Amino acid sequence: MRKVRPTLDDTARMMSETNETVTITIDGRDVEAPAGAYILDVAGELDIDIPSLCAHPGLEPFGACRLCVVEIQKPGWDDWYRQLVTSCLYPVADGLKVWTNSEEVRRNREVVLDLQLARVPKSDVIGDLAREYGVERTSYAERDTDDTCIMCAICVRACDAVGRSAIATLSRGPDKYVDVPDKDACIGCLVCAHLCPTDAIAFVADDNGKRTIWDKQFDLVTDERTGEVLGTPEYLEHVRQRATDRGLRWPDEMKHESAKVKRRTYSSKLARVGRIEEPAE
């Protein structure tokens, strides 16, 4: 039986502080997984591909895109009975059986992609995925738009995680959209644009010493010695403020250290995204 190690985020998400593991069956394979880890993460560790556009390992799951649906069966249920659940939000438990690519699962994803294709007909990401599920053209009325936003809210959650909460979802129903209602809150860090799964957030990066995103133009600070772009003054001030709020030293003579701080910020982001390696035996 293959053992699945908890990832960084599984660990954080675990319902209990214990090292409890459970045994589940996923696509016919018996595996051991951390109690409380989400099906999507366990499947990822096993290299089982489940489409998931609104999930990101560094962010809390949200369950917006509905593409990660899988079928489950709990111990004690009738043999014929299975339920569809969103795998990014469903924690594993002992005896759970999971089917990630059954006929029912594929049919469900097909419907979701059909609808998404009508919402964002110009999105290559949705178009490619839809074709994988046999949807060449949407059967619904296509929106006449170049917008490729699928309302996954990754940008909203990422901005919250950065500590700015500048991005919000506005309006309701099919008219819902994301925007930055208070432009002062945006620090031009570009995290939202880089994490958007459908490249829906337009920006002009570091052109002639300026950066533009969400219709706001930012100056850029560069390292005096290397010429490397360190970020926008607003971003650097935000990092400085957060560091000092946490009692970290940030004296003036450390201005060249900004470059290191930025690198550290990115490497910790990558570390959060990365998986824990199996320790050497």
Ligand code: SF4
């Ligand atoms: S702009 Fe991108 S990240 Fe934000 S909700 Fe739309 S698709 Fe998701």
Ligand code: FES
């Ligand atoms: S990844 Fe689960 S609903 Fe989007």
